[in-house]
Amino acid sequence: MAASIALPPSTKLHQNHFHHSSFRGSPLPPSAFPCSSIKQKQHGSKTYLTKISAKFELKPPPYPLDALEPHMSRSTLEYHWGKHHRAYVDNLNRQIEGTELEELSLEDIITKTYKKGNILQQFNNAAQIWNHDFLWESMKPGGGGKPTGELLELIERDFGSFEKFLEEFKSAAATQFGSGWAWLAYKDNTVDHPRPSEKDKKLVILKSPNAVNPLVWDYAPLLTIDVWEHAYYLDFQNRRPDYISTFVSNLISWEAADLRLQKAKAEAAERVKEKEKKKEKKKNEGSDEEVYVDNSSSESDSDSD
Template sequence: MTFQLPQLPYEQDALEPHISKETLGFHHGKHHNAYVTNLNGLVEGTEFEGQSLEAIMQATAGKADKAGVFNNAAQIWNHTFYWHSMSPNGGGQPTGALADKIKADFGSFDAFVEEFKKAGATQFGSGWAWLVLNKDGKLEVTKTLNAECPLTDGKTPLLTMDVWEHAYYLDFQNRRPDYIATFLSSLVNWQFAAANYSAATAKAAE
């Protein structure tokens, strides 16, 4: 079994004018695809061949001699999750159980927004901002460097925002805060986050 580049959940121009077709073409078709090609080459003939991305990530996280395998596997996972974290009709606020949980754990939706913006803006260099469900059942905003993913720390990702420069530079140049604000106001897919939260709470209740 070899890894394949997953299709975007929308057309390449579907996020315009916020994220351009050109950005998605490079980001998905070049960057994401390169991680797929690299990982297939790295795992061929090794103990990781035929394993899932999640299994590879868990087995290689924090191991310097397996950094190449981890970085490419995690970047495939992170990017696939990121595409679904956005929607052509995104933005606004969550509803239902996730909205209630955000209010309970952050104090208000606005407080969550400020924390998420801060995580994205203060991630030095390349990385990701996340909304996760901790093992203790509380929501948390966190950030990770480069290819790192909260999944390998036992946290359940609900939503992510890519803050590598290639995610926004063609559209926003060096204005990362503007990209972050646009992500939250016009792109974020709360239905995806809510579905992830529902699945995580159902699993915890088993």
């Protein structure tokens, strides 16, 4: 039976890092995306174009702000998305301007500034942008209920039952001390397993503090709930358990979680293929090595005759 895992920001895990160029979260495009900003420099009567720098923009949730009512109010989304999420985007753009981070993707900024728990100042804003993009896509109008197909099969296999999963997920969200997140994630353990099988690929429940997310570990997130107070206080005040129950029963987008699972599995299979290719290449290179035969003794014998 799977257990919830709480990992603090300072946790240093032995991990096989995923390919940073791939988007390991939602299969949809990231909501905060870089756009080009052309800087101009005036010199006399002429204008010269200088550097094109990447900036991140705030994109709205994939539904109207009142679409989640009555379970999540328009007022909550206006503050949560319109103010908090916007502030993360604005702050990150200021922090990365003129630095090497300006040219990186959002995911690369996250992994580069996490530094195995030795967090740089840009991490919190970058990770919070990603987390909130992921959150909006984890919800939908008329959500909740129960998943189907392979996702449900894996939940029942790894947690014992769907009901047991809900119990553990709610517990992780409720017991995350202070601000943070709870996640359902896919863990691929097959790469370094001596005899890998599908059973080594498991679903796990994680909780993380502040802005930390599973991208900095070897996990592929499928679903998240935000338990920062600004995510629920206007609707539920200090009643976090009520917010969590409402989220699970009425807001979860199991369709998005299923698409993320399929993407995570495809990426895991690709990593296995890459490992096999490298292994085969190394084997072939070893077989092509020339064999050196020392004939010096026979030559010296013939010379002495």
